[in-house]
Amino acid sequence: MALLEIENLTVEFETATGWFKAVDGVSLSVEPREVLAIVGESGSGKSVSMLAVMGLLPDTAKITADTMLFQGTDIQQMSAAERRKLIGKDMAMIFQEPVASLNPCFTVGFQIEEVLRIHMGLGRKERRQRAIELFELVGLPDPAERLGHFPHQMSGGQCQRVMIAIAIACDPKLLIADEPTTALDVTIQKQILDLLMTLQAETGMGLIMITHDMGVVAETADRVIVQYKGRKMEEADVLSLFEAPKNAYTKALLSALPENATGNRLSTVSDFMAQESAGGVQ
Numbered sequence: 001m002a003l004l005e006i007e008n009l010t011v012e013f014e015t016a017t018g019w020f021k022a023v024d025g026v027s028l029s030v031e032p033r034e035v036l037a038i039v040g041e042s043g044s045g046k047s048v049s050m051l052a053v054m055g056l057l058p059d060t061a062k063i064t065a066d067t068m069l070f071q072g073t074d075i076q077q078m079s080a081a082e083r084r085k086l087i088g089k090d091m092a093m094i095f096q097e098p099v100a101s102l103n104p105c106f107t108v109g110f111q112i113e114e115v116l117r118i119h120m121g122l123g124r125k126e127r128r129q130r131a132i133e134l135f136e137l138v139g140l141p142d143p144a145e146r147l148g149h150f151p152h153q154m155s156g157g158q159c160q161r162v163m164i165a166i167a168i169a170c171d172p173k174l175l176i177a178d179e180p181t182t183a184l185d186v187t188i189q190k191q192i193l194d195l196l197m198t199l200q201a202e203t204g205m206g207l208i209m210i211t212h213d214m215g216v217v218a219e220t221a222d223r224v225i226v227q228y229k230g231r232k233m234e235e236a237d238v239l240s241l242f243e244a245p246k247n248a249y250t251k252a253l254l255s256a257l258p259e260n261a262t263g264n265r266l267s268t269v270s271d272f273m274a275q276e277s278a279g280g281v282q
């Protein structure tokens with residue numbers, strides 16, 4: 001059974017000039033142990049589609065889908081309470097801005113222990129022990145001491161490790177990583193990706209890796225969905241996508257990779273966009 005199965009997901013927001021479709025009929029599925037990458041330029045509806053699945057969009061968003069199943073259970077039919085139980089436990093998400101995603105007012109230890117208390121019902125001693133183990137697992141030095149630190153006392157990379165520890169604290173079956181390395185220094189990006197891939201392999205969780213970077217896709221994905229302006233442009237296993245991309249937008253993203261660069265990234269993708277608005281892309 002698929003971990004997640006979405007058919008024909010549409011998300012609309014009301015704007016001053018009418019309804020705007022941020023996600024337009026996207027279908028996707030993730031199998032257990034699978035890494036699915038969703039790739040596309042900024043604004044293509046990657047975050048919004050996953051926030052819709054997580055139930056984290058504001059009430060102003062109009063969400064429709066023909067199918068939205070998590071392990072065969074209809075998410076759309078769940079009560080708010082059932083959904084809260086699912087989120088953060090079986091289905092967890094980490095975000096692009098690790099520092100902003102943590103609460104500045106509480107120690108990181110308190111924040112991870114709260115998750116362990118609420119979702120796992122652990123007592124004080126067990127939570128602390130488990131928090132230390134998790135910090136160790138994500139490669140934070142001096143994990144016991146680290147529990148007493150506030151987010152501002154840590155680097156972006158360390159905060160992202162804390163976020164990852166919180167996300168995996170309840171052994172999720174599916175982890176959604178939304179541009180988890182975009183806000184980090186280049187040298188740290190690889191470490192965080194490696195950490196995510198190691199954890200994914202060890203735990204066997206499914207992973208949705210959201211990125212704008214084909215380099216990240218190449219390093220992580222089994223299967224890839226290319227999204228543009230809220231629509232799925234192409235879906236393929238990672239080798240087929242890199243060897244024989246079918247869609248013009250996929251080709252534009254690929255030609256922006258350093259090893260394929262003929263111009264710079266922005267020119268190739270904006271060439272595509274100019275061509276598309278002139279009606280030249282099928």
Ligand SMILES: Nc1ncnc2c1ncn2[C@@H]1O[C@H](COP(=O)(O)OP(=O)(O)O)[C@@H](O)[C@H]1O
Pocket residue numbers: 013022040041042043044045046047048049058
């Ligand atoms: N709460 C919101 N209200 C109105 N429009 C939104 C909201 N959230 C996102 N959008 C719009 O939806 C589109 C897709 O956004 P997003 O999913 O964040 O893109 P991506 O993650 O691919 O960069 C963007 O045009 C964005 O401005």
Ligand SMILES: [Mg+2]
Pocket residue numbers: 046047048178179
């Ligand atoms: Mg985004």
